Amino acid sequence: MSKIAVVGADPAGCSAGYHLARSGHDVTLLDKKCFPKDKICGDGISIESIQAVSIMGIYPQDIRKLASDYAPIHRFFLGVSNQIYHSETTKLEAYCIPRLVFDQLLYEKAIDAGCNFMTQTINKNNWHHQGLYDAFDTIIDARGVYAGEVNALAIRAYWTLNRQDLSQKELTEAQIHFDRSLGVNGYGWIFPVSTQQDSIKFNVGVGVWLDEYQKINTNIIQLFKQFIQSNEIVRQMQSKVVSQQPPKVFPLATAKKGNKVADGKILRIGDAANLTDPLTGEGIANAVKSGFHVAQAINMGNSPDAAADNWQYLYESHFEADLRAGLGIKAFRKFSFMNYLLIWLMKQNPRVAQQISHAVAGVVPYNEVIASLRY
Numbered sequence: 001m002s003k004i005a006v007v008g009a010d011p012a013g014c015s016a017g018y019h020l021a022r023s024g025h026d027v028t029l030l031d032k033k034c035f036p037k038d039k040i041c042g043d044g045i046s047i048e049s050i051q052a053v054s055i056m057g058i059y060p061q062d063i064r065k066l067a068s069d070y071a072p073i074h075r076f077f078l079g080v081s082n083q084i085y086h087s088e089t090t091k092l093e094a095y096c097i098p099r100l101v102f103d104q105l106l107y108e109k110a111i112d113a114g115c116n117f118m119t120q121t122i123n124k125n126n127w128h129h130q131g132l133y134d135a136f137d138t139i140i141d142a143r144g145v146y147a148g149e150v151n152a153l154a155i156r157a158y159w160t161l162n163r164q165d166l167s168q169k170e171l172t173e174a175q176i177h178f179d180r181s182l183g184v185n186g187y188g189w190i191f192p193v194s195t196q197q198d199s200i201k202f203n204v205g206v207g208v209w210l211d212e213y214q215k216i217n218t219n220i221i222q223l224f225k226q227f228i229q230s231n232e233i234v235r236q237m238q239s240k241v242v243s244q245q246p247p248k249v250f251p252l253a254t255a256k257k258g259n260k261v262a263d264g265k266i267l268r269i270g271d272a273a274n275l276t277d278p279l280t281g282e283g284i285a286n287a288v289k290s291g292f293h294v295a296q297a298i299n300m301g302n303s304p305d306a307a308a309d310n311w312q313y314l315y316e317s318h319f320e321a322d323l324r325a326g327l328g329i330k331a332f333r334k335f336s337f338m339n340y341l342l343i344w345l346m347k348q349n350p351r352v353a354q355q356i357s358h359a360v361a362g363v364v365p366y367n368e369v370i371a372s373l374r375y
């Protein structure tokens, strides 16, 4: 049994804590905030995230019961301009659940599995100064985006509309817009969140990569306004808004090349290890999965050094190919005709449409989609 500190108690940290405590380790979860706590997010719990939390014993029926006020998603919409889009029905459900509710589910699982929880801020990378390095055999860094490399920025707003102004489809569809109307290579989203009352809440936002953002002479609030004004679907929706919360901006740590996720006895997971999808900014699934694999790495090793080698190896075998393919597609999307080609291919061939929708929803890795399109 090892003594393990998991710093950061959100999806990545709770997943690691859950699996390690169940394997018999003495696990202390540390977080700068106490629960329940909110987080700026798109609130999209993708099909891949639903699959990932099932290895923590959280199944769709639990989610339906515990988060019954929030939207089950049955359709994925991928659009590249006002007229050019594809909408795909899926058999598997995704959800839109505010992080205040969703993260609490994961936290309770980790505590039930035997983790101890402490509220403590662990500054920068000063593990030695704070006594953690000597007190624990292994430290898992799950502190999120600021512990990783910030390489993208997102803005999120909540809009409330009246049910009578919306179709049933709009209440169950997650929309992603790879939209040139943004004026930059990025993405916009519209996700229904709270759909059980007469007032329906949507999470609407825009994400953009810093390398693109730094080249343009504007700011993310302007980009968001531009997205609303130039995109017919979003503009129509905004005209029906009855109330809204001001938008909030938060950074992202999406995939990067040559990623080193282990450093001595410090093992980085989730956003701290830059595991977020480089095309959609979706990071919960990989955060939860990385918690599972880092626990495997520790259980397979007989020393902290072996655990570090194992984690780097498991990262490379389970995450790297998919993330690298996502980075490749992101680079192609700089050429706007590639975005149109994508939708054209989806309209031509239902199998391709399903594969691409599932890749964006995270069910099929990007590298497998690229391979299957060659045949």
Ligand SMILES: Cc1cc2nc3c(=O)[nH]c(=O)nc-3n(C[C@H](O)[C@H](O)[C@H](O)COP(=O)(O)OP(=O)(O)OC[C@H]3O[C@@H](n4cnc5c(N)ncnc54)[C@H](O)[C@@H]3O)c2cc1C
Pocket (backbone or CB within 6 Å): 007, 008, 009, 010, 011, 012, 013, 030, 031, 032, 033, 039, 040, 041, 042, 043, 044, 045, 046, 049, 120, 121, 122, 123, 124, 142, 143, 144, 145, 146, 154, 155, 156, 205, 250, 251, 252, 269, 270, 271, 272, 276, 281, 282, 283, 284, 285, 287
């Ligand atoms: C606007 C926006 C929209 C997004 N939309 C989606 C979406 O729809 N779907 C999706 O899957 N992903 C989305 N993401 C990404 C997703 O939020 C992250 O990928 C995910 O939360 C990563 O989980 P994590 O556990 O690695 O990190 P986090 O969720 O960031 O958790 C880090 C934890 O560490 C704690 N912490 C931080 N610093 C310290 C410290 N110094 N000491 C102690 N504790 C600390 C924090 O309090 C927190 O609990 C979005 C991100 C943004 C910014």
